[in-house]
Amino acid sequence: MPQxxxxxxxxxxxxxxxxxxxxAFRGIMDAMARPGRIHVFADPARPPAPLxxxxxxxxxxxxxxxxxxxxxxxxxxxxxxxxxxFQTGAPIAADRLQARFALVEKAAALPPLSxxxxxxxxxxxxxxxxxxxxxxxxxxxxxxxxxxGIDGETTIAPLGLPDAFDALWAENGAQxxxxxxxxxxxxxxxxxxxxxxxxLR
Amino acid sequence: xxxxxxxxxxxxxxxHRLLADRRRGPRDLPALSLAQIAGxxxxxxxxxxxxxxxxxxxxxxxxxxxxxxxMIEAIFLLRAYRTxxxxxxISQPLETAAMQIERRVSATYKDLxxxxxxxxxxxxxxxxxxPDLAGEEAEPETPARRAVSGEKVMRVSDILDGEGLxxxxxxxxxxxVAGDITREPLDFPMPRDxxxxxxxxxxxxxxxxxxxxxxxxxxRTHPFVGEIxxxxxxVEIELPxxxxxxPLGRIRITECQMVNQFKGxxxxxxxxxxxxxxxxxxxxxxxxxxSLVDRALRADEFGEDIxxxxxxxxxxxxxxxxxxxxxxxEHLKLPHYxxxxxxxxxxxxxxxxxxxxxxxxxxxxxxxxxxxxx
Amino acid sequence: MSAIEGIARTNFAYxxxxxxxxxxxxxxxxxxxxxYQVPFASREMPMPYGWGTGGVQVTAAIxxxxxxxxxxxxxxxxxxxxxxxxxxxxxxxNVAVTTHxxxxxxxxxxxxxxxxxxxxxxxxxxxxxxxxxxxxLEPRETETRMMHALEEYGLMHVKLYEDIARNGHIxxxxxxxxxxxxRYVMDPSPIPKFDNPKMDRSxxxxxxxxxxxxxxxxVPPFTEVKSLDFEDHPFTIxxxxxxxALCGSTHSYLDEVxxxxxxxxxxxxxxxxxxxxxxxxxxxxxxGVPA
Numbered sequence: 001m002p003q004x005x006x007x008x009x010x011x012x013x014x015x016x017x018x019x020x021x022x023x024a025f026r027g028i029m030d031a032m033a034r035p036g037r038i039h040v041f042a043d044p045a046r047p048p049a050p051l052x053x054x055x056x057x058x059x060x061x062x063x064x065x066x067x068x069x070x071x072x073x074x075x076x077x078x079x080x081x082x083x084x085x086f087q088t089g090a091p092i093a094a095d096r097l098q099a100r101f102a103l104v105e106k107a108a109a110l111p112p113l114s115x116x117x118x119x120x121x122x123x124x125x126x127x128x129x130x131x132x133x134x135x136x137x138x139x140x141x142x143x144x145x146x147x148x149g150i151d152g153e154t155t156i157a158p159l160g161l162p163d164a165f166d167a168l169w170a171e172n173g174a175q176x177x178x179x180x181x182x183x184x185x186x187x188x189x190x191x192x193x194x195x196x197x198x199x200l201r
Numbered sequence: 202x203x204x205x206x207x208x209x210x211x212x213x214x215x216x217h218r219l220l221a222d223r224r225r226g227p228r229d230l231p232a233l234s235l236a237q238i239a240g241x242x243x244x245x246x247x248x249x250x251x252x253x254x255x256x257x258x259x260x261x262x263x264x265x266x267x268x269x270x271x272m273i274e275a276i277f278l279l280r281a282y283r284t285x286x287x288x289x290x291i292s293q294p295l296e297t298a299a300m301q302i303e304r305r306v307s308a309t310y311k312d313l314x315x316x317x318x319x320x321x322x323x324x325x326x327x328x329x330x331x332p333d334l335a336g337e338e339a340e341p342e343t344p345a346r347r348a349v350s351g352e353k354v355m356r357v358s359d360i361l362d363g364e365g366l367x368x369x370x371x372x373x374x375x376x377x378v379a380g381d382i383t384r385e386p387l388d389f390p391m392p393r394d395x396x397x398x399x400x401x402x403x404x405x406x407x408x409x410x411x412x413x414x415x416x417x418x419x420x421r422t423h424p425f426v427g428e429i430x431x432x433x434x435x436v437e438i439e440l441p442x443x444x445x446x447x448p449l450g451r452i453r454i455t456e457c458q459m460v461n462q463f464k465g466x467x468x469x470x471x472x473x474x475x476x477x478x479x480x481x482x483x484x485x486x487x488x489x490x491x492s493l494v495d496r497a498l499r500a501d502e503f504g505e506d507i508x509x510x511x512x513x514x515x516x517x518x519x520x521x522x523x524x525x526x527x528x529x530x531e532h533l534k535l536p537h538y539x540x541x542x543x544x545x546x547x548x549x550x551x552x553x554x555x556x557x558x559x560x561x562x563x564x565x566x567x568x569x570x571x572x573x574x575x
Numbered sequence: 576m577s578a579i580e581g582i583a584r585t586n587f588a589y590x591x592x593x594x595x596x597x598x599x600x601x602x603x604x605x606x607x608x609x610x611y612q613v614p615f616a617s618r619e620m621p622m623p624y625g626w627g628t629g630g631v632q633v634t635a636a637i638x639x640x641x642x643x644x645x646x647x648x649x650x651x652x653x654x655x656x657x658x659x660x661x662x663x664x665x666x667x668x669n670v671a672v673t674t675h676x677x678x679x680x681x682x683x684x685x686x687x688x689x690x691x692x693x694x695x696x697x698x699x700x701x702x703x704x705x706x707x708x709x710x711x712l713e714p715r716e717t718e719t720r721m722m723h724a725l726e727e728y729g730l731m732h733v734k735l736y737e738d739i740a741r742n743g744h745i746x747x748x749x750x751x752x753x754x755x756x757x758r759y760v761m762d763p764s765p766i767p768k769f770d771n772p773k774m775d776r777s778x779x780x781x782x783x784x785x786x787x788x789x790x791x792x793x794v795p796p797f798t799e800v801k802s803l804d805f806e807d808h809p810f811t812i813x814x815x816x817x818x819x820a821l822c823g824s825t826h827s828y829l830d831e832v833x834x835x836x837x838x839x840x841x842x843x844x845x846x847x848x849x850x851x852x853x854x855x856x857x858x859x860x861x862x863g864v865p866a
Contacts, residue, residue, distance in 0.1 A: 017592065018586065018587045018592065019587075019639065019640065021592065021595070021596075022587075022588075022595075022637075022638070022639040023639055023641075025595075025599045025636075025637070026637060026639060028603065029599070029602060029603065029606070029637065029780075030696075030780075032603050032606045032607060032795075033606050033780045033793075033795045033796055034695075034795075034796060061596070061599070062596055062599060062600055062603075063596075064593055064596050065593075066593075066597065067600070100600075120724075121724040121725075122720045122721060122723070122724040123614075124608050124611060125601070125604035125605075125608060125611065125613045125614075127604075129603070148609045148756050148794075148795040148797070148798040149606070149795035149796055149797060149798065150797060151776075151778070151796070151797040152797075176758070177608050177611060177758065177759075181603070181604075181607045194606060194607035194795075195607055195608070196607065196608070196609065196756065196795075209653045209654060209655045209657070209658040210653075210658050210662075212655065213655055213658060213659060213662075259579065260579070260582075263579070277619075277623070280619045281619050281620065281621040282582060283619070284618045284619040284620070285585055285586075285589075285591065287591065383616075383618075383619075384616050385616050386614035386615055386616050386617070386789040386790075387789065388614065389716055389717050390717070515714075515715055515716060515717065519716075524619065524623075524624060525624045525625075525787045527623065527624075528623035528624030528625040528626060528628075528787060529624055529625035529704070529787055530625075531623060531625070532623065532624075532625030532626050532704070535626065535648070535656055535685075536648060536649045536654055536655075536656075537649075537686070537765075538649055538830055538831075539649045539650060539686045539687055539749070539766075539767055539828070539830065539845055540686060540748070540749040540750075540765050540767060542767070542828075542829070542830060542831055542845075543748035543749045543767040543768065543769070543813060544748050544749070545831065546748070546813050547744065547746065547748045550744070551742055551743075551744065554743065
């Protein structure tokens with residue numbers, strides 16, 4: 001659909017908000033419960049660039065007035081901020097520690113995971129879920145992974161993660177039950193890395 | 202040959218048919234109208250609105266009718282409906298100083314600006330059943346009404362406040378966002394705003410009993426009724442586009458400000474402290490009980506020892522909700538035979554071991570006796 | 576009476592979208608922290624607290640038009656509360672229902688795990704009355720939360736061991752505590768401990784909803800779920816010395832049925848679907864007749 005930049009905020013939502021959100025959520029839930037499994041959204045949202053369809057779909061499914069969202073500087077400078085605000089009502093959180101969700105666009109520098117809300121020892125659920133757009137969810141360096149949701153072990157090969165990722169992720173995992181959860185996205189697909197996922201290499 | 206019990210669906214449908222029949226009662230009598238219930242059983246309707254946290258007399262009357270007069274069932278019905286309603290706006294705090302007063306009594310001053318006003322109260326009625334209400338009722342006389350005087354009915358707490366003898370009205374910092382117990386899980390320790398929300402929809406009987414216990418020494422607070430006022434208050438919402446607030450309508454409320462003695466602490470001078478109660482409709486008992494329990498729950502603020510049930514937040518606030526309480530108590534009538542089977546098995550096994558042990562001991566004793574005989 | 580006119584309409588699956596989002600977010604965090612109880616703003620449902628409002632809210636937040644729902648109570652599809660909850664979802668979500676464990680995509684349960692092994696892609700939703708496994712040791716939420724935070728489960732072991740010292744048995748026969756993925760001690764809901772081993776490394780996703788207590792928790796697929804025990808007193812499950820009277824099964828959980836006032840008893844499968852399938856496959860118990 002052709003869009004004018006000025007009113008990009010009004011376009012790209014779900015055709016049928018109730019059913020689309022339910023189907024999208026089941027996809028995210030299954031992906032979170034089975035890390036390593038790539039889920040492709042059937043009827044994705046069409047948010048303004050550089051937000052990907054998968055990121056837009058996740059936003060429409062999970063964001064609202066109650067979920068402050070952190071945007072990278074790059075995203076904050078685009079129509080994405082007004083799109084999110086109009087479509088979900090989610091307040092934009094400049095402070096990463098206040099964010100329930102964070103969005104990172106493709107090729108942007110990965111912000112330090114420890115800068116986001118980690119939850120507390122007694123409320124570890126109060127941590128940020130970071131949604132990161134990558135080049136692709138396969139075709140990258142293969143990593144053997146294990147943890148809850150995985151029968152034995154499996155392999156993931158997302159393309160576009162920084163070299164230091166494994167060390168950052170190990171740090172995140174070491175403070176369990178605290179820690180962030182990641183949803184990696186590419187185009188209209190997603191792959192979840194709950195904090196329990198261990199990279200074996 | 203045994204056939205497993207079946208037919209739950211039919212049984213439920215038939216039970217509901219029977220319920221509908223009993224609810225309607227004898228068909229030769231006219232059915233109650235909602236206007237009759239709202240107009241003549243108005244205190245029942247008020248209680249349902251208060252504990253359901255939804256101000257709508259007609260829907261509350263419907264709930265009372267549908268629940269056959271069972272108050273907790275009616276509260277439950279109205280609450281379940283309330284859950285489905287969208288949140289359109291959040292009102293401004295009610296200005297109870299400006300409400301149109303129907304009743305106002307203070308136990309702490311003989312007379313005060315605005316006067317003592319008895320209003321429609323049961324107080325001083327002699328509790329004698331009135332045979333005149335039994336049959337065709339004569340129209341009661343129309344009560345005398347005075348014109349709205351415009352005189353400000355000043356709050357007793359403001360009088361004490363003027364003298365600096367009562368603690369300030371509770372306030373949170375400017376950043377404080379009022380909680381909402383119907384949208385957020387309870388999290389202990391709970392701040393006073395959400396505590397008051399729990400009390401406001403809490404079970405009248407439970408709060409009454411707790412309040413009573415504080416008077417009998419289980420967490421005494423030396424209370425005086427500063428003031429009880431019942432009347433109509435404006436509900437206003439602020440419209441950001443206009444920059445001012447507009448009235449939506451008026452609701453009847455009961456407010457109780459309890460004034461309690463406090464000897465002072467290292468941080469605070471000797472002064473009076475406050476307990477607060479605010480309830481939808483006319484419900485003095487509930488508002489008073491609420492204010493006593495509110496004060497009791499503030500024990501830690503004043504450095505008082507927490508020794509009594511009414512001072513224990515987790516205990517009071519976790520058990521004040523009658524819809525939750527009735528659900529969980531009554532769920533025990535649901536089938537539990539799977540768990541009971543597991544318990545049966547354990548008790549049988551333990552009993553068998555016990556009997557075996559006893560038989561063993563008895564055997565030993567027999568042996569000793571026979572030895573002695575020899 | 577304008578207020579009356581607005582009462583009839585409700586959203587798909589009863590809950591409004593904002594509530595569903597709130598529950599969905601809680602479910603995701605629950606999956607990411609296996610066995611940890613996520614607080615959620617449980618709503619008032621049109622059925623009583625203690626009767627499955629938590630499970631119903633979880634099911635309502637995940638269910639869609641493609642799902643096939645099975646609801647059981649005590650293992651049976653035909654118990655009154657199961658019938659009532661199933662009817663609720665048929666009405667508000669217009670969803671297909673089934674009694675066959677294998678055909679269901681979502682199974683909501685009270686007090687049992689089906690006998691037939693669950694498979695990947697299935698979701699088992701438990702109704703939970705008291706989600707806190709430490710509650711019977713310590714009634715205060717503030718205290719138990721701290722015990723979970725510090726992974727301080729010694730008290731639980733002490734209590735179980737006291738049972739052994741006094742009775743020679745662990746006197747907990749249902750709602751038997753488990754440890755999930757080596758970290759959180761979790762209440763498996765009041766299932767008989769017979770069912771505990773089925774939770775371990777189940778291919779299905781297990782979600783737990785406690786409405787009155789406002790908690791959601793989860794066990795992801797293939798996750799270790801270990802019933803607490805001791806080296807000298809390993810966890811064991813109840814064995815029945817008789818087969819199911821109807822289908823002859825010797826490895827399922829049985830209900831005791833009182834036949835007369837002279838001590839007559841029979842034992843039949845608690846999982847009615849399992850029992851019926853066996854009978855259809857030609858298995859006959861001592862009091863059964865061929866299907």
